[in-house]
Amino acid sequence: MSVRVQPELRNQLIQFGIGDWNACYHCGTCTAICPLSEEGFLFPRKKIRLMQMGLKDQLESSVEPWLCYYCGDCSKTCPRDANPGELMMSLRRYLTSKYDWTGLSKKFYTSEVWELAFILLFAALVVIAFLVILPSMGYHFTKELTADGGVKVNSFAPIHIVEIFDWTMAGVVATLLISNILRMYYQIIWKKSKTKVSLWVHIREFWLLIFNFAVQPKFSKCDDKRYWLSHWLLMSGYTIMFIVIVVYLPWFQTEKIYPVWHPQRLLGYYATIGLLFGLGVAIIGRLVRKDVKFQFSHVSDWLFVIMLTLTATTGILIHVFRINGMPVATFISYIAHMAVLVPMILIEVPFSKWSHLAYRPFAVYFAQLKKYAVPK
Amino acid sequence: MRMTEATGIFFYNPINGIQDPIDYGELSAYIKKYPAVKNMFYYDDFPWNEENILAKIRSCGLERLIIAGSKPGIVKTLFAKVMAIEGKDPDKVILASFNEYGIRRKTDINRAKSVLACAIEGVPFEMAAMPDDLPVNPATLIIGAGIAGIQAAIEIANSNNLVYLVEKSGTIGGKMATFDKTFPTLDCAACILTPKMVEVNQHTHIKLMTCCEILEVAGDPGNFNVRILKRTRRVNVATCIGCGTCTEKCPAQAPSEFDAGTTMRKAIYIPFPQAVPNKYMIDAESCIYIKNGKCKACVKACPVPDCINLDEQDQEVTLQVGNIIVAAGYKVFDAKRMPQYGYGVFPNVLTSLEFERLLNASGPTGGNITFRSQDKKGNWIFSPDSEKPESLAIIHCIGSRDKNYNKFCSRVCCMYSLKFAHLILDKLPEARVYEYFIDMRSFGKGYEEFYERIKEEGVSIIRGKTAKVEEKNGKLQIRGEDILLSKIIENSVDMVILSVGLEPSEDTENLCRILKIPQSEGGWMEEANYNTDPTGTIKGGIMIAGTCQGPKDIPDTVAQGSAAAARVIRNILNGKVSKDIDTIPLEKIENRIHELSSIK
Numbered sequence: 001m002s003v004r005v006q007p008e009l010r011n012q013l014i015q016f017g018i019g020d021w022n023a024c025y026h027c028g029t030c031t032a033i034c035p036l037s038e039e040g041f042l043f044p045r046k047k048i049r050l051m052q053m054g055l056k057d058q059l060e061s062s063v064e065p066w067l068c069y070y071c072g073d074c075s076k077t078c079p080r081d082a083n084p085g086e087l088m089m090s091l092r093r094y095l096t097s098k099y100d101w102t103g104l105s106k107k108f109y110t111s112e113v114w115e116l117a118f119i120l121l122f123a124a125l126v127v128i129a130f131l132v133i134l135p136s137m138g139y140h141f142t143k144e145l146t147a148d149g150g151v152k153v154n155s156f157a158p159i160h161i162v163e164i165f166d167w168t169m170a171g172v173v174a175t176l177l178i179s180n181i182l183r184m185y186y187q188i189i190w191k192k193s194k195t196k197v198s199l200w201v202h203i204r205e206f207w208l209l210i211f212n213f214a215v216q217p218k219f220s221k222c223d224d225k226r227y228w229l230s231h232w233l234l235m236s237g238y239t240i241m242f243i244v245i246v247v248y249l250p251w252f253q254t255e256k257i258y259p260v261w262h263p264q265r266l267l268g269y270y271a272t273i274g275l276l277f278g279l280g281v282a283i284i285g286r287l288v289r290k291d292v293k294f295q296f297s298h299v300s301d302w303l304f305v306i307m308l309t310l311t312a313t314t315g316i317l318i319h320v321f322r323i324n325g326m327p328v329a330t331f332i333s334y335i336a337h338m339a340v341l342v343p344m345i346l347i348e349v350p351f352s353k354w355s356h357l358a359y360r361p362f363a364v365y366f367a368q369l370k371k372y373a374v375p376k
Numbered sequence: 377m378r379m380t381e382a383t384g385i386f387f388y389n390p391i392n393g394i395q396d397p398i399d400y401g402e403l404s405a406y407i408k409k410y411p412a413v414k415n416m417f418y419y420d421d422f423p424w425n426e427e428n429i430l431a432k433i434r435s436c437g438l439e440r441l442i443i444a445g446s447k448p449g450i451v452k453t454l455f456a457k458v459m460a461i462e463g464k465d466p467d468k469v470i471l472a473s474f475n476e477y478g479i480r481r482k483t484d485i486n487r488a489k490s491v492l493a494c495a496i497e498g499v500p501f502e503m504a505a506m507p508d509d510l511p512v513n514p515a516t517l518i519i520g521a522g523i524a525g526i527q528a529a530i531e532i533a534n535s536n537n538l539v540y541l542v543e544k545s546g547t548i549g550g551k552m553a554t555f556d557k558t559f560p561t562l563d564c565a566a567c568i569l570t571p572k573m574v575e576v577n578q579h580t581h582i583k584l585m586t587c588c589e590i591l592e593v594a595g596d597p598g599n600f601n602v603r604i605l606k607r608t609r610r611v612n613v614a615t616c617i618g619c620g621t622c623t624e625k626c627p628a629q630a631p632s633e634f635d636a637g638t639t640m641r642k643a644i645y646i647p648f649p650q651a652v653p654n655k656y657m658i659d660a661e662s663c664i665y666i667k668n669g670k671c672k673a674c675v676k677a678c679p680v681p682d683c684i685n686l687d688e689q690d691q692e693v694t695l696q697v698g699n700i701i702v703a704a705g706y707k708v709f710d711a712k713r714m715p716q717y718g719y720g721v722f723p724n725v726l727t728s729l730e731f732e733r734l735l736n737a738s739g740p741t742g743g744n745i746t747f748r749s750q751d752k753k754g755n756w757i758f759s760p761d762s763e764k765p766e767s768l769a770i771i772h773c774i775g776s777r778d779k780n781y782n783k784f785c786s787r788v789c790c791m792y793s794l795k796f797a798h799l800i801l802d803k804l805p806e807a808r809v810y811e812y813f814i815d816m817r818s819f820g821k822g823y824e825e826f827y828e829r830i831k832e833e834g835v836s837i838i839r840g841k842t843a844k845v846e847e848k849n850g851k852l853q854i855r856g857e858d859i860l861l862s863k864i865i866e867n868s869v870d871m872v873i874l875s876v877g878l879e880p881s882e883d884t885e886n887l888c889r890i891l892k893i894p895q896s897e898g899g900w901m902e903e904a905n906y907n908t909d910p911t912g913t914i915k916g917g918i919m920i921a922g923t924c925q926g927p928k929d930i931p932d933t934v935a936q937g938s939a940a941a942a943r944v945i946r947n948i949l950n951g952k953v954s955k956d957i958d959t960i961p962l963e964k965i966e967n968r969i970h971e972l973s974s975i976k
Contacts (some may be wrong), residue, residue: 042857081780
């Protein structure tokens, strides 16, 4: 099968942060130095070749960019300063935009104006909800304190309404993500494929998906294990927070002040520490820019860490103000928390950097399926 | 007749990481006095593409275009095409290339002005900028006695002129003396070189000065005063009979420089058996007497009275010469800078220079390819008694074509690596040989044919540089990607040879400072004109030859040696030498431009 060289693809790729895509002279050092590159799934060099030739179809159906965890060994040893690690990162952005059927992902990745406009829009809606809609429904902010001196959070943020909203938001995000994953599945496993994967293999290998989601074993194969640890702390902290907020909100958002060793507070503290540690590593890394991994920061990389940090810090502030009986401060930080959290979830998870929480484990799963593919 | 055609000047100064030293503001102010110049444009004024340039030509009614800048040739085709589209003469796109005339520094602004003025008036710069002449002293100094210096020395001496051949080490011959065979002819390197070395030693017109370093060069072209530091050998060259008794008795050892550190030599030694001069010398760093004041074993053993004087001091010598040829050579890339290849960690990872010695019939193993082993004192050396490897891998481009180390291609590594493959199969016909390369650069006469021949001999040639060398079960594990197959290749071999690239020698920077010659990118000595004067420099009476100008193979080095010698002989025959090109006052060039353009 012959292919057509499409140099025009490069202009598209440059928008996703791809720098000097033509610097590579194909010595193969990057592929050979990579601890994750394996038979059948060789990268980064092969992907760079696809970029140089502009082979769009082959790029879009490749799973390899998601198998790279950006340790930076390839960029460090590259004799051409071609930054293969960053090229793979940019490819992930490109692929995210390709899986997304709404077209918003491409807008967010290639235009800061679009991204900021949507963030502000969602933030404004949150503020309106707290200042106009909820009071009109009879839920007013009160300065009265509870018996044990805490703030009456449920007065202005009634649990049953927040819970409905949480579930709705989770539903929207999940629908978008699942539909994108189906598109990813189509690209990687089905499209123009001369092979097929049996249903039994799908079921048998499903554990890989769960396993990879939970502990990122591939990441831990990179030479520098510290990043795996900080990422895992961040990810586990976030997952705990997500579960308690969406599934167990009535248990988590209470007016009663529990003792410090109560699981509600302990879980919250672990999640906060995990989040802040992981974010600290990322922010300091991106500011110092010593490690190859953090030398190039796309706007989407910064927005992600900034919004997550703001979410975490406003969450801490709510907690501190609430247990110390400071109603005005609690009210303001609650609104601020939601005004950052809502756009972050709605934009980052289905359309931007955070979508990797789904694409990465699924990619490992799909790659495994491909290994067991048989001719049609 | 002076140029009157409407001329537009385009300053091409894109900043690619290097700050352009030329003050374009000053240049543009200067050329206002040339009436032909109608307009001037800068690179950042507007995007340089067909439409914009076409628009400028039309709106300003330009007939001639001059592109001025460091390397303006890159955009010439664009301008020629635009001229052709407009129906004008594409030949009227003229380059004022500053790089070509060695204009690299802020202080070169006057030369930049004159190059631009020449372009405007349509006068060749070489004709307009003719430096004055000075009378010349017929004696010549040649710095460096490798093959380039030897070649130049013999050429000049054979024209019956005096040559001082100054060499830093204890013997002449340079790097070539350590090689086994030359590519692509597979001639014995020593068989070509040693007769020339002997000729140098015996020539009545060559004064050979080993262990010498240049301290200072003063004076004008044609009459240089050169201060030279003559490091003491501590052995009298005139009386030493080269019997070797001293070496036998000497208790101190050091790695042999000539054998690239693969064998041990004594503190009193001859660099190699065919050294010229074939006299002993003492290495002050390893000599016990010089360190502790006790020993004198060599003095006691020496049969010639007063031949060895351990307390002899360095001397300073002054020479008067008319011309200088610099042939300071190169050093090889230090493979330890790339730890992923395990040089210095695994004993059987070798550099190419070490492997040359291993192959050499007069080398430490008598030409047998054997593993590196430890001697009684624990030094890693080559000895003929070790086991022979069964599989060898040669990795190209170590330290060359690599932005982390040296960007340039070292030009010789591909070919010497192929030569290695051939010589290995010659000596170990059963061995498996792998060549890992990125691009095969077999560019010279007979080189591609040589490559074909090596392929036919059964060498496995793999496209893809390796990423790392590791030790596993006593074997060297090489991991790389085969680009053509797109597969990871893991290979176990007994010995790895790293094809290290070339770098300017340690002394290049110092010599450039002493001689006031600029250095090109990569640290090489800069020639006067890359294309038309590769052995000249911007300094009158100073020529460069061989690898100090840039990486090159032996034939090119020899050719440059002869070329530099021809320039010296011309100067001597004419009895005069040109002054430095940067000493010509701008007014003088302007007058000359005026003169030449009126003739036209």
